[in-house]
Amino acid sequence: EVFWSPASCPNTTIASGTGWVNVSIPIPARFLLGSNETVLSAPGSAGSSVIGISSVASITVVALYPNGATQYLSGDPRTVYSMPQGLTLIKFGNVTLVQVNANASPGIYRANVSFAQFAGIKQVLNITVVNVRSISVSAFPYPPYYRSSISPITTLSLIASTGVRQKALLVTTAVLTNGALRDISHLPALRFQNSTSFDNPNALDITNNVLSVTGTYLSGLVFLSVSLPTLQSTSLVIAISSTPVLVTAIALEPFPSNNLFTGLKGAVYQVVVNITLSDNTTYERLALADQTLPNLITFSANPSSAIAIDPTTGIATLVGNYLYPATVRATAVQTGPIVSGTLSVLCNLQPGVGDIDLGDTLGVPISAQKVGSAFNVSVRVNSGTDVLNSVGYDIMFDPAVLTAVAVTQGQDWPSAGIFFYSVNDASNIVSIGGSPVNGTLVLGSMLHLATVTLLPIGASASSDITGVVRVLSKPGSVDVPPNIAPLPANFTAGAVQVAILAPSLRRRSVPIVTPPPLQRSLARRQTCSSCSVCSPTRETGDVDGNCVFEVMDVLFLQLFYLTTVTTGIQPQLPSERAQYLDADLDGVVDPNDVAFMLRVYFRLLRFVAGFTITPVNSSHCRLAVNVTLVGPGDRPADSNTTVLLLHLTHPSPSFQQLLAVSNFTVGGLVTPYDQGLIGGLVQTGYLGGGVFGFEAYTDANLTNIGVSPVQVTFDSLGVTSPLRVAPMYAQTTLQYGAFGTTLEVLRNNVTLRSLSGFSPLRTTSNSLASTQCLLQSAKLVFDAPYYSTSVPENATVGTPVLQVRAVSQKPGVTVAYYGTYLRPFGINATTGLITLQQPLDYGAKTQHNLTVFASYYRWLSNISTLVIVDVINVIKLPP
DSSP states (O other): OOOOOOOSSTTOOOOOOOOOOOOOOOOOSEEEEEESOSEEEOOSTTBGGGGTOOSEEEEEEEEEOTTSOEEEOTTOTTEEEEOOTTEEEEEETTEEEEEEOTTOOSEEEEEEEEETTEEEEEEEEEEEEEBEEEEEEEEEEESOOTTGGGOOOOEEOBBTTSOOBOEEEEEEEEEETTSOEEEOTTOTTOEEEEEESSSOGGGEEEETTEEEEOOTTOOEEEEEEEEETTEEOOOEEEEEOSSOBOEEEEEEOOOHHHHEEEESTTOEEEOOEEEEETTSOEEEEEOGGGOSSTTSEEEEEEOTTTEEEOTTTOEEEEOOOOSSOEEEEEEEOSSSSOOEEEEEEEEEEOOOTTOEEESOSSSSSSOOEETTOOEEEEEEEOOTTSOOOEEEEEEEEOTTTEEEEEEEEOTTSOTTSEEEEEEEEETTEEEEEEEOOTTOOOOOSSEEEEEEEEEEOSOEEEEEEEEEEEEEEOSOOSSSOOBSSOSSEEOSTTOEEEEEEOOOSSOOSSOOOOOOOOOOOGGGOOOOSSOSSOSSOOOTTOOSSSSSOOHHHHHHHHHHHHHHHHHSOOOOOOHHHHTTTSTTOSSSOSHHHHHHHHHHHTTSSOEEEEEEEEOOBTTBOSEEEEEEEEOGGGOBOOTTTEEEEEEEEOSOTTHHHHHHTOEEEESEEEOOSSSOOSSEEEEOEEEETTEEEEEEEOOOOOSSEEEEEEEEEOOTTSOOOGGGEEEOOBOSSOOBOOEEEEEEETTEEEEEEESSOBBOSEEEOOSSOHHHHTTOOOOEEESSSOEEEEEETTOOTTOEEEEOOEEESSTTOOOEEEESSOTTEEEOTTTOEEEEOSOOOTTTOSEEEEEEEEEETTTEEEEEEEEEEEEEOOSOOOO
């Protein structure tokens, strides 16, 4: 039927009429027929309706079209149902029901469905009608545990020395006429009948399908059956034994956070155990504080100075720090074999308000150290909700074992604040104190005040490091600043121990800076056959596409090269994987890349994961080069085992002299034994996080200065080898001829050579001499005295947190933003936008105090500000 729309004349119909249109109805590709019940109940004394099976079901008919469209035809008047004898069709509007008739017998009924609009198409819906053939009752262990439902039991015994008897979960099962089984234990009409071979039938109790038997010395048989109004089961025989089953195995459930027991002194934790008995039944995640199984397990812990435990309930109490994993033991109380289970627990106190903490917050406070290898100890304070006005404290140690070599400000201490320390007044005391600048808010539960570098000078199985808080005040009266806590007070969380091991055969002569622990485990590594997106990130060197770097990547690279050579066609890879093919960065993919990647896999070399050069120009007066080195799994290279040299080259005859008179503020020139070197070698400084670099004021106002990394790595004894030395040059048109030279690197003679000549890996151009650009200046200020915000605990990585901004009165100034110890946050060096880089944990830290710096290319008008980020508790943990 067609109607013509009105034309342009308002309120006037130009014409109307009726026409016929041929409509083609699409044919469905297939049909789906089903019902909301898998089986229906047949009538009769054994009718399955007794066990809750309905005799009515709704029918669903769905047409599926080739274009993916669906159409429900159940209630369509054009859908025709042909019901077999025994079933009746009932329609309520668009709802179509099928009902079992009173004369129906168990079996499978076929209902035919046809469609008036689809001539010749018929569908069949099978409807199963059942009765109950029989019912039976079985017993299973109670409380239930994994796979206990497939382990029926026929005996209830006493449990070890508890005097408590095992219990059974009674499960009633109906067998249908089609052979299917159905659990009907929940039916309220079920009735249990029992009899016993002993004289005390009142010892039996069945509540909520759980059978329990009282009486320690009771033994005999229990005969159980179950009935419904029209059905009766056969008897189940359960033996009641007075002989106890014994404990054969004990496993302790791990503590949270990788078995880390942390918190304030006195924090408690319920130890949970898994028990296996001699009849192979199990008690899982058993907490004995409720005394449901008294005298089953006795608990102990060692050492008592770190952890105490109630021997009966298993409630552990955190007492102190410990330099090794403490041991929690659970032992069965029984006459028979001695059975016990143990768990290693790391004890690490957190500071209460007014207390100072020493060492790491994860794992043991201070791991074992070696004589001659310096290590860092972080100093943190809990100021609670009060802002720090001033602080002063002493750290003490055994001078026969340790000596202090350095003290540096902590990441939470304002760079502009007053900070002082003394390491020479006494041989066993480091005194540290200071005050933030006015208007700077310094507060929090884990404020990083300072880092103390200690050098072991004598071996000791356990050496104490302790301290005393002398001053810890909040703003108040100038004459009498109020203390945050009663003082003086000994460190509580900061009372730690360290084991000092004897030195190795060969050791380094320079202090070693311990890198931060690598937060990486197999559980967090996403692997797949070919990942386009990796979680959390694709590891450097992942060329085979499974997100992680492993030996298969070496094989993949080798096959990639052989395929290219033999076929003349280079396989195409996604850019995120192709970037790692040229492992040595020389500009070509060849067997050298396979060898380089293999040496990285065996930790003989490192990947170059970042390479930045900042030349001398009108906005930056120092030539700066930073190179990021990482090992397998993107583990940052450290200065213990890695030295990075940078080979600087230029054709100008004056380049070597200009380099020699340059002023290095980070890193420095290396003098080789001989004169066979082209250009000059610079040893970089370690900047943390796998970053090595140098900065220098230089008057080398030249273009195309070559910069090529030279890696030198060492084993645990401080020894290198030719396989651990890797000059990295480009394989383009060779710019320089062959050379060879030898130099000393950390007491090792290292030879560098290029037999066929080389080109630099990178080039840079200085547009000014440092003496020229040092005449410029630009004062920077932040647009707020400090910044604060809050972030939900469940915020995703990459979430913007806060924007900081520094401005200058001088137009055209380029500002660089950076910070130290910003984790779990990061800052965009150009925009000043702070974003979330790692997941937050409210339970671990409720507030983060970040120090952000702004500078005119990191050396002019360097300023800082405080950013306070409060974590909003979103994930509510159960008590």
